[in-house]
Amino acid sequence: MITIDWPLLAIGLGAGAVAAALFFAGLGLGMRLALRTAHPLAVLLPSAALRIALLLAAGWWVATLGAVALLGFALAFFVVRLVLVAVLRPAQEGEAWN
Template identity: 50%
Template sequence: MTAIDWTWVGWGALAGGFASALFFAGLAWGMTRALASTRPTMILMISGAVRIAALLAVGWLVAGQGASALGGFVLGFVLVRFAILIVARRPAPDRGASCN
């Protein structure tokens, strides 16, 4: 049976959470820029390419530490993703009736 190195799982989860937060912050930034632009496709393509390349680079570095670190990375990424989705899907607050 293979032993799980919990230290590397923790470091991998920390790296995955940080990478996920940066990934989705970059997505929000790219979407904001694209919606205000006359050429949104170009901005979204560049933003996506940069975010994917950075995520793959960090994942590659973490995977080099072993399966425990990679498992922690995936766990951290998915947990932060779920947290971001919960926040993003909240309904907008009711602002009340307009005076006009």
């Protein structure tokens, strides 16, 4: 029987949720700033590099805790991404929020 270290999974889930929230908040801020400047590449490249580096560092730290924590981290990241995309996507023509 496989045993799951639930506290370690919770740490991974929490770290993944925080990392995803910060990652996508940084993406939104970077896009907002890039759209207001004459040279968007000067904003987008450093923004992407910083977000990716911080996400990798957080993932590396969680991976040192164990595979269960890393699984929780990845799961939380993708769930937060799925929720954000579903909530923030523009409504299609003829579609309205109830």
